[in-house]
Amino acid sequence: KNQVEQSPQSLIILEGKNCTLQCNYTVSPFSNLRWYKQDTGRGPVSLTIMTFSENTKSNGRYTATLDADTKQSSLHITASQLSDSASYICVVSVGAAGNKLTFGGGTRVLVKP
Amino acid sequence: DTAVSQTPKYLVTQMGNDKSIKCEQNLGHDTMYWYKQDSKKFLKIMFSYNNKELIINETVPNRFSPKSPDKAHLNLHINSLELGDSAVYFCASSQDWVGRGRPDTQYFGPGTRLTVL
Secondary structure, eight states: OOOEEEEOSEEEEETTOOEEEEEEEOOSSEEEEEEEEEOTTSOOEEEEEEETTOOEEEETTEEEEEETTTTEEEEEEOSOOGGGOEEEEEEEEESTTOOEEEEOOOEEEEEEO | OOSEEEEOSEEEEOTTOOEEEEEEEOSOOSEEEEEEEOTTOOEEEEEEEETTEEEEEOSOOTTEEEEEEETTEEEEEEOSOOGGGOEEEEEEEESSOTTSSSOOOOEEOOOEEEEEO
16 A cells, blocks of 8 residues: 655754654655645645655755655755744655655644744 | 635535635646645645646545636535535646656645535
8 A cells, every 4th residue: 555654743843953854655656755845824835856866855954865765755954943833744656657646644843942 | 926826715614505616826837736634634635637637536525526617727616515525625736747757846725724514
């Protein structure tokens, strides 16, 4: 069964600190993996998109990594800011044509001053 | 300019009613989507249209019917609303279907919070 599992479910960090979110997937065949940020009451915003051949991709203070062999991805937030408080969702595209999306349950991050 | 817009933002209605949610994108994209986010914040894809043709229908009850009059619009009509339909519905768009090898960015609308009483 195709699954995407994220950990931790929630996380509290102090402003200025770094944190890493995990995404493990069992989908096959893999097409691409996306990380989204969703602020409370708003739609998700795309952070990174990685295909099979990409190991790392950055978007400002957000850096995503992908290990296609172990089927793991991580999202690292550097020097967290209060505005990083949000849910972070990992989504994997499944299928040779990637015609199915499998969503993780998200990680809620709260950055405290 | 808003890239993906939805109306209404809030919708409160009684069980059994029929309602519609409208979505428009001004990005010139070929693909549009409807997602449902439940109270546990889990996002589920419902439908996807590419060039006005339905390409994904994720086992959604047939009370839900998407309609795409043109590439810039994808409306969602819901018949005989049930309590379990209460959720936030998001519209999204991308140049091509996001599941293909092409890593197209997907843009989401602000969401419509539907409450069925």
